[in-house]
Amino acid sequence: MLESCRNAQERWGGVHLLIDRWLQERHELINAFDGLHADEGADSRSALQKFCEILLDYVSAGHFEIYEQLLNEAEAFGDERGLELARQIYPRIEAITEVAVAFNDRCDKGECLESAGFPEELKRLGQLLHERFELEDCLIEVLHTAHKQAATPA
Numbered sequence: 001m002l003e004s005c006r007n008a009q010e011r012w013g014g015v016h017l018l019i020d021r022w023l024q025e026r027h028e029l030i031n032a033f034d035g036l037h038a039d040e041g042a043d044s045r046s047a048l049q050k051f052c053e054i055l056l057d058y059v060s061a062g063h064f065e066i067y068e069q070l071l072n073e074a075e076a077f078g079d080e081r082g083l084e085l086a087r088q089i090y091p092r093i094e095a096i097t098e099v100a101v102a103f104n105d106r107c108d109k110g111e112c113l114e115s116a117g118f119p120e121e122l123k124r125l126g127q128l129l130h131e132r133f134e135l136e137d138c139l140i141e142v143l144h145t146a147h148k149q150a151a152t153p154a
Contacts, residue, residue, distance in 0.1 A: 048107055055104055086139060093136070096129070099128055
């Protein structure tokens with residue numbers, strides 16, 4: 001499910017060091033998510049804690065670094081299309097962030113592993129992360145393409 005998001009770094013690597021680092025964190029997040037399914041037993045708790053740590057770092061970087069940078073670039077380039085896209089996309093990204101933070105708050109110590117509903121909650125979180133990655137990719141692509149074209153001399 002999250003496999004299609006792995007190639008984002010290939011598409012936009014080098015656009016900006018901040019985005020590069022964030023896309024690397026995304027890759028780590030996906031690997032940690034995949035690791036939750038592989039770690040059955042004693043390592044499950046530590047795998048879940050690692051995933052929660054990376055999850056919180058990733059969503060925090062998005063909101064407190066990346067999105068702000070993208071908006072600043074859009075404003076600097078007078079990119080109304082990018083700004084409008086951001087206004088449309090951010091509310092959904094924010095909603096997914098709230099779900100991710102709530103998951104972290106419940107599971108960062110590993111206690112939720114015993115919950116009967118944990119597998120379904122994890123599956124739903126994976127679906128939401130996939131959606132978020134697609135929204136972020138769309139935003140990066142639109143803003144990068146517009147800014148790259150605007151910055152290229154005629």
